[in-house]
Amino acid sequence: MSIWEYANPKRFMQTSAWALPWAIGLTVLCLVVGLVWGFFFTPDDYKQGSTVKIIYLHVPAAMMAINAWVMMLVTSLIWIVRRHHVSALAAKAAAPVGLTFTLIALATGALWGQPMWGTWWAWDPRLTAFLILTLFYFGYIALWAAVDNPDTAADLTAILCLVGSVFALLSRYAVNFWNQGLHQGATLSLDKEENISDVFWLPLLVCIVGFILLFVTLVLMRTRTEIRARRLQALLSRERVA
Numbered sequence: 571m572s573i574w575e576y577a578n579p580k581r582f583m584q585t586s587a588w589a590l591p592w593a594i595g596l597t598v599l600c601l602v603v604g605l606v607w608g609f610f611f612t613p614d615d616y617k618q619g620s621t622v623k624i625i626y627l628h629v630p631a632a633m634m635a636i637n638a639w640v641m642m643l644v645t646s647l648i649w650i651v652r653r654h655h656v657s658a659l660a661a662k663a664a665a666p667v668g669l670t671f672t673l674i675a676l677a678t679g680a681l682w683g684q685p686m687w688g689t690w691w692a693w694d695p696r697l698t699a700f701l702i703l704t705l706f707y708f709g710y711i712a713l714w715a716a717v718d719n720p721d722t723a724a725d726l727t728a729i730l731c732l733v734g735s736v737f738a739l740l741s742r743y744a745v746n747f748w749n750q751g752l753h754q755g756a757t758l759s760l761d762k763e764e765n766i767s768d769v770f771w772l773p774l775l776v777c778i779v780g781f782i783l784l785f786v787t788l789v790l791m792r793t794r795t796e797i798r799a800r801r802l803q804a805l806l807s808r809e810r811v812a
Contacts, residue, residue, distance in 0.1 A: 577654035579797050586790045593787040600780030608773035615770075624682040626774060630781035632675035632700070638668030638785060639703065639731070639738040642710075646728035656793070658724035659800065661731065662714055663792030667785055669707040676704065699740035706734035720800070 575581050608626035615622035642664050648657040679697070680690045691697070710727055717723035 574652070574654070577648075577652070577656045579656055579801075582656050583794060583797060586794055590787065590790055593783055593790065597780060597783040597787050600776055600783055604773050604776035604778075604780050608770075608777060612769055612773060618686060621682060621685050622770070624678050625770065626777045628675060628678035628682055629774060630778045631671045631678065633778060634781050634785050635668055635671040635675050635700070635703070636738050637782075638664050638671060639707075639734060641789075642668065642731050643735045643738075646724075646731040649724050650728050655724075655800070656797070658720075658728070659796040660789060660793045661727070662724075663796050664785075664789045665707060665711050665714070667788045667792065669704070669711065671781075671785070672700070672704045672707055675700070695740070699737050703734065703737040706730070706737060710734070 605626055609623050612623065614620045642661040645657040645661040645664070648654055649661070683692070684690050710730055713727050713730060714723050717726060
């Protein structure tokens with residue numbers, strides 16, 4: 571079986587209908603377990619106190635904000651190369667979800683940064699790149715809404731997605747590119763000296779899995795809605811012609 575079979579709208583609708591109940595159930599389970607474990611059953615940090623528990627929202631949201639754009643990049647490239655409409659609609663469906671994650675990350679980052687840095691915002695390389703990525707999300711969504719022809723909109727937003735990927739990359743690796751700024755390095759690292767303590771790491775890992783599943787669930791639901799809307803639009807167009 572080829573993976574491209576799932577680019578067929580009918581096959582996608584059938585498969586996603588089967589997968590969605592499982593995705594929803596696992597999402598709820600992981601988020602409830604991870605957030606309750608993290609907020610109520612982990613100790614305060616010896617430096618940051620209870621403020622450190624924002625990590626269970628901030629880190630997963632920031633990770634998914636970047637990874638959502640990467641997913642949009644991949645599906646946009648598939649659209650450009652193979653012209654599969656489901657891939658273009660999946661990218662369109664993922665954009666508002668990714669934007670929501672970026673706004674959560676910015677808000678929780680400000681709440682975390684104020685007591686740690688003494689300011690709600692700093693023009694740190696990673697923060698600045700992340701803010702620009704947020705503006706690209708807004709621009710991507712606005713461009714889809716502004717262009718009437720769906721294929722033309724898919725082409726233009728795919729190009730915009732390619733450009734915005736530079737800032738997605740910078741927001742992930744800015745700390746490595748520039749050895750300056752207030753933002754700390756990676757929270758999760760293969761280096762044991764840089765990685766956070768297991769007492770925080772384990773519930774954080776559950777939260778990250780929960781956010782990944784939440785993203786998958788929402789994108790599947792929104793893509794199904796986009797396919798239905800496209801079918802309805804096609805039917806209405808045929809009736810007008812008739």
